Amino acid sequence: MSNARTAILQRLNSVERPVVDVSARESLSVVSWDKAECIHRFTERMQAVRAEVHRSDRGNWLDKVAEICKTKGLNNLLLSPKTEWGQVITQNAAQFPRLKHYERSIEDWKEELFYQVDAGLTSTLGGIAETGTLILWSSPDEPRTLSLVPPIHIAILDTDKLYTTFAKAVKTQGWLEQGLPTNALLISGPSRSADIAQVLAYGVHGPRELVVVLV
Amino acid sequence: MAKPTEFRIDVEKALGKTEVRAHFRKAMDTLMTNRRNQFPDDAALQALRTQAQAIRANALSKLPELLEQLETNLTKNGVQVHWAETTDEANQIVLGIMQKHHAQSIIKGKSMVSEEMGLNHFLEERGIEALESDLGEFIIQLDGETPSHIIMPAIHKSKEQISKLFHEKFPDIPYTDNVDELTASARRILRDKFYAAPVGLSGVNFAVAETGTLCLVENEGNGRMSTTIPPVHIAVTGIEKVVEKLSDIPPLLSILPRSATGQPITTYFNMISGPRKADEKDGPTEVHLVLLDNGRSRIYSDPELLATLRCIRCGACINHCPVYVRIGGHSYGTVYPGPIGTILEPQKEGLKVHGELIQASSLCGACGEVCPVRIPIPNIINRLRHDSVRKDTENTPTQDAGTRRKPLEAAIWQAWSWSASHPSLYNFGGKTATQLRGLVPNNLGAWTKVRTAPKLAEQTLHQQLKALGVDHE
Ligand code: SF4
Numbered sequence: 036m037s038n039a040r041t042a043i044l045q046r047l048n049s050v051e052r053p054v055v056d057v058s059a060r061e062s063l064s065v066v067s068w069d070k071a072e073c074i075h076r077f078t079e080r081m082q083a084v085r086a087e088v089h090r091s092d093r094g095n096w097l098d099k100v101a102e103i104c105k106t107k108g109l110n111n112l113l114l115s116p117k118t119e120w121g122q123v124i125t126q127n128a129a130q131f132p133r134l135k136h137y138e139r140s141i142e143d144w145k146e147e148l149f150y151q152v153d154a155g156l157t158s159t160l161g162g163i164a165e166t167g168t169l170i171l172w173s174s175p176d177e178p179r180t181l182s183l184v185p186p187i188h189i190a191i192l193d194t195d196k197l198y199t200t201f202a203k204a205v206k207t208q209g210w211l212e213q214g215l216p217t218n219a220l221l222i223s224g225p226s227r228s229a230d231i232a233q234v235l236a237y238g239v240h241g242p243r244e245l246v247v248v249l250v
Numbered sequence: 251m252a253k254p255t256e257f258r259i260d261v262e263k264a265l266g267k268t269e270v271r272a273h274f275r276k277a278m279d280t281l282m283t284n285r286r287n288q289f290p291d292d293a294a295l296q297a298l299r300t301q302a303q304a305i306r307a308n309a310l311s312k313l314p315e316l317l318e319q320l321e322t323n324l325t326k327n328g329v330q331v332h333w334a335e336t337t338d339e340a341n342q343i344v345l346g347i348m349q350k351h352h353a354q355s356i357i358k359g360k361s362m363v364s365e366e367m368g369l370n371h372f373l374e375e376r377g378i379e380a381l382e383s384d385l386g387e388f389i390i391q392l393d394g395e396t397p398s399h400i401i402m403p404a405i406h407k408s409k410e411q412i413s414k415l416f417h418e419k420f421p422d423i424p425y426t427d428n429v430d431e432l433t434a435s436a437r438r439i440l441r442d443k444f445y446a447a448p449v450g451l452s453g454v455n456f457a458v459a460e461t462g463t464l465c466l467v468e469n470e471g472n473g474r475m476s477t478t479i480p481p482v483h484i485a486v487t488g489i490e491k492v493v494e495k496l497s498d499i500p501p502l503l504s505i506l507p508r509s510a511t512g513q514p515i516t517t518y519f520n521m522i523s524g525p526r527k528a529d530e531k532d533g534p535t536e537v538h539l540v541l542l543d544n545g546r547s548r549i550y551s552d553p554e555l556l557a558t559l560r561c562i563r564c565g566a567c568i569n570h571c572p573v574y575v576r577i578g579g580h581s582y583g584t585v586y587p588g589p590i591g592t593i594l595e596p597q598k599e600g601l602k603v604h605g606e607l608i609q610a611s612s613l614c615g616a617c618g619e620v621c622p623v624r625i626p627i628p629n630i631i632n633r634l635r636h637d638s639v640r641k642d643t644e645n646t647p648t649q650d651a652g653t654r655r656k657p658l659e660a661a662i663w664q665a666w667s668w669s670a671s672h673p674s675l676y677n678f679g680g681k682t683a684t685q686l687r688g689l690v691p692n693n694l695g696a697w698t699k700v701r702t703a704p705k706l707a708e709q710t711l712h713q714q715l716k717a718l719g720v721d722h723e
Contacts, residue, residue: 146445215523233280
């Protein structure tokens with residue numbers, strides 16, 4: 036083991052550590068919003084940071100997504116054909132712009148991914164009402180770059196998986212028990228910056244537009 | 251009179267720049283208002299601060315164990331962990347990784363620890379390009395500057411200055427002062443760089459020991475790009491950033507962006523627990539974490555100074571500081587400016603180098619009041635003032651303790667403290683002083699350079715209270 040490691044740990048261990056009162060550590064903020072309130076808050080927060088939110092149901096979500104693609108004038112749409120949503124979209128490909136499936140390693144098609152994809156569509160693991168947030172876990176089917184590199188990100192959120200707070204989501208979904216993926220992400224709007232004279236600008240490095248479809 | 255120090259010269263210069271000062275005032279006012287709006291319920295804010303403080307204090311109370319646990323879990327997840335005692339060691343580690351991959355460039359997400367390391371300079375001296383990708387960092391790097399704020403590095407620059415700078419550095423792009431167009435240009439330029447970069451670097455906001463997870467907050471997506479696109483990701487962090495449990499994260503994430511920029515949450519919260527797995531299609535194939543000490547374990551050894559390490563680098567103390575808003579970030583001459591810099595830098599670098607900063611405080615207390623983890627910054631400033639003049643230097647870990655002790659000053663205070671504990675002598679001295687009040691000169695050196703000389707009252711406080719019938723004994 037390296038000398039630095041030994042030396043640092045030795046120094047830290049030689050300190051007589053004060054006993055601290057950490058009883059406040061566990062206090063969980065309790066909010067109890069019903070589903071309608073959760074949807075309302077989520078939508079309000081998202082719209083406040085210029086994300087689009089569309090309502091739909093099990094019957095018409097597909098048309099909704101198709102309509103969004105049309106309105107945005109997309110030439111193509113990148114997605115995984117294996118998710119619940121991706122499967123149905125793939126079966127109804129005629130309604131959509133040209134579908135691209137994320138099936139190869141990034142190295143094999145980096146240039147196309149970077150410069151020739153109009154939008155990426157992902158599923159989500161859930162949402163957070165308090166902050167207007169999407170939860171995404173990277174997976175072999177839906178890699179990290181799917182929600183990062185294309186200029187438009189379309190995300191589908193099942194409203195049954197809308198939680199009040201982040202703490203609640205972590206607990207209810209059992210993140211600790213499941214074990215975390217290589218990349219767990221919270222997304223709360225399109226990419227933005229206020230680094231130039233505190234003026235808000237969108238689409239700095241990540242997607243310029245975030246479109247959420249609630250089902 | 252003593253020669254003015256570099257700090258004083260810089261402060262003097264900064265105070266003369268009326269336009270820049272107005273700019274800072276406006277920016278800080280906005281940030282303060284934004285923060286206030288995020289905490290409409292004071293009781294809830296105070297409860298959350300207490301919780302955040304407890305989380306950080308708990309982590310520090312178990313620091314060596316948690317660092318080992320973090321290392322074990324990260325290693326299990328496939329992340330390579332490195333330890334560095336000094337910034338030089340940390341730089342060497344980064345260089346070593348780059349050389350192993352024959353990498354000639356590195357793209358960076360925002361990292362104050364890499365600023366602390368002077369990494370860009372170090373790499374450039376060795377012919378390696380280090381490119382900042384955070385928009386603010388990108389801008390100041392174009393102009394050869396360092397950050398003037400820990401979360402808004404280019405806050406000192408006006409839109410006009412940035413427009414001119416872009417045009418000067420990228421003559422092919424037509425001049426514009428439209429913020430959206432400037433941002434789009436930066437996006438285009440940096441996209442190509444992300445595309446080609448062999449190595450990406452980032453800081454760490456929180457490291458979770460229990461799961462071996464590195465957490466990053468950001469708005470732009472450059473942090474995600476830097477940690478996702480290049481085949482190698484190197485994260486650098488101070489050893490104090492670890493927390494014990496995954497459940498510690500939500501409260502910290504709840505208070506950090508609200509305290510910092512007044513956002514309910516940042517656009518991205520990125521939790522990295524390992525490199526790309528065999529069946530995954532993207533993400534770096536190698537992830538490294540460099541744990542940097544650089545004086546932190548020394549700070550750790552003192553029960554009072556230890557609170558400094560609770561810091562989650564939100565910048566709220568900076569935004570609320572009446573000194574910072576007037577002199578700006580660069581005058582400090584340090585990596586971390588404002589109140590957090592004022593207590594951290596003299597502890598890290600020693601009182602000889604940055605001891606003067608602790609004098610530049612009115613102890614107004616604003617920083618301590620807004621700090622999300624309740625670091626008693628004013629008390630620590632006082633403590634460091636004491637350290638700088640104390641005689642029992644063996645009782646503090648602070649480097650260069652006692653170096654500001656002047657025998658004459660010490661003797662005067664000693665005499666005062668002796669007289670103050672002898673009432674009759676104290677009263678006699680007080681009366682004599684008021685009688686001789688006419689003798690106070692108008693010129694009192696540095697003090698009267700910017701102020702009028704103080705005049706003693708005709709009667710001592712004791713005398714006045716007695717006249718009012720108050721029994722003061
Ligand atoms: S000292 Fe407190 S207020 Fe200042 S940056 Fe650190 S956490 Fe934020």
